[in-house]
Amino acid sequence: MPVDNFSYPQFSRSPQEAWETSPQSPDILCSMTAKAHRNEPTTVLQTPGQLLANIPGILGFYPSESIVLACMMQEDDATTLTLGPVIRLDVGDTRLLPDVGQAVDSFNPTRIFAFLISKELPPNALDDTLEQLLATAEQGIVNITGCWYTKEMISSEPYMLCFGPEPEALAADDHGISEWEFGRIAPISSAAATKRMLQEGQLPELNRHEAYALFEQNNPHVSASKRKKLEKDARTLAEDIQHQINADDSGYYYLTSLDVFTRALEFVKANYIDSSSGAENFDGLLGEVDILQTVATYMAGSFLRDAVLHLCVDFPREAALLLRAAACTFTGEFRSNALCLYALSVIAMGLSMKASPALEAAIEATPRHNLSNLLREGLFNGETTKLIDACLRGNQQLRDFHVPDPKA
Numbered sequence: 001m002p003v004d005n006f007s008y009p010q011f012s013r014s015p016q017e018a019w020e021t022s023p024q025s026p027d028i029l030c031s032m033t034a035k036a037h038r039n040e041p042t043t044v045l046q047t048p049g050q051l052l053a054n055i056p057g058i059l060g061f062y063p064s065e066s067i068v069l070a071c072m073m074q075e076d077d078a079t080t081l082t083l084g085p086v087i088r089l090d091v092g093d094t095r096l097l098p099d100v101g102q103a104v105d106s107f108n109p110t111r112i113f114a115f116l117i118s119k120e121l122p123p124n125a126l127d128d129t130l131e132q133l134l135a136t137a138e139q140g141i142v143n144i145t146g147c148w149y150t151k152e153m154i155s156s157e158p159y160m161l162c163f164g165p166e167p168e169a170l171a172a173d174d175h176g177i178s179e180w181e182f183g184r185i186a187p188i189s190s191a192a193a194t195k196r197m198l199q200e201g202q203l204p205e206l207n208r209h210e211a212y213a214l215f216e217q218n219n220p221h222v223s224a225s226k227r228k229k230l231e232k233d234a235r236t237l238a239e240d241i242q243h244q245i246n247a248d249d250s251g252y253y254y255l256t257s258l259d260v261f262t263r264a265l266e267f268v269k270a271n272y273i274d275s276s277s278g279a280e281n282f283d284g285l286l287g288e289v290d291i292l293q294t295v296a297t298y299m300a301g302s303f304l305r306d307a308v309l310h311l312c313v314d315f316p317r318e319a320a321l322l323l324r325a326a327a328c329t330f331t332g333e334f335r336s337n338a339l340c341l342y343a344l345s346v347i348a349m350g351l352s353m354k355a356s357p358a359l360e361a362a363i364e365a366t367p368r369h370n371l372s373n374l375l376r377e378g379l380f381n382g383e384t385t386k387l388i389d390a391c392l393r394g395n396q397q398l399r400d401f402h403v404p405d406p407k408a
Helices: 048-059 091-105 123-138 167-172 192-199 208-213 224-246 252-272 289-298 302-307 309-314 316-327 332-348 352-365 370-380 384-402
Strands: 003-007 011-014 018-021 043-045 066-074 081-090 111-117 146-150 158-163 182-184
Touching: 048 066, 048 081, 048 111, 048 146, 048 158, 048 182, 048 192, 048 352, 066 091, 081 091, 091 111, 091 123, 111 123, 123 146, 123 158, 208 352, 224 252, 224 289, 224 302, 224 332, 252 289, 252 302, 252 309, 252 316, 289 302, 289 316, 302 309, 302 332, 302 384, 309 316, 309 332, 309 384, 316 332, 316 352, 332 352, 332 370, 332 384, 352 370, 370 384
Parallel strands: 111 146
Antiparallel strands: 003 081, 011 018, 011 081, 018 043, 066 081, 066 111, 146 158, 158 182
């Protein structure tokens, strides 16, 4: 897919004419911004190079041969701009700019900053691309405030302003910022967005392909014939469990099903996440066929999937690891359901940049998969908090229906 839509809600621009970042709170996730708590410390970003340094952590990978558009949104107090949608497209896909412009207009951004990243375009093609971006800005298709060029997304790489207001005009308009025309990309490893990933034991992938390759269906321990049998058995067992739950007024079977999934998560935590370093052994987990079949049982349909949804939010690290392993093992609805719960897990961890490629893979596996499409739409619209809340409400309603209140 040539266009990626992500964002990182920690950035804002203050009255002191700087971008700011604040640590991500659990309910501030992806695609549109939300205010950080006012008592949280902030880190001031004073140059385009510092914003560039955060892009790998925002997208979840190092973009190359790309156009990145960062949209700044007006805060309610009218004194601060926060970072809204961040959209990436291939340098060869400038024909998509009108579509991008329509999507961006729905957010009504106050500023749009464009970054052209390429070391492969020959000079004439580079000039043509910049001319298309400038024409797009002048015609109001995408109201780009300023556009910068850099060869590649690495620390200390030079960048330069290609078009936009002169620094003097910015100063006169009370919107000055240092190193506006020329500078170098700040250390990426020290960027706020990168640090956020590091806190969860993650790093940006080297490129977009590797970010999406994380979800390829390819388990070397499970042949195609074995996978089909596992899926058939999981589907049969899921139907039996659902029948038992529906026939049970006590809630025993429902709660038992939750216990089984909880034990699977505990197994993953104890055996495939190092307690001291936090390192994950994903390849080893792919060999745990029995555990993966257990997960497949819960991913066979929407009923058991929705029943265990809250566990994926409550225990997101182990859930994300287990669900990705299941998604890389199984196909169809099994795969799509696992990827959806994986997406909710990483969103709960504050790693919503990991959710977008997972949901794209889920929709590719099952194009009309309702939950995948709903989550992707919510992610694009910046409604991640509402997404999790809505999913948890549905999960609670399902539990309330099948498990009687002991106080009643």
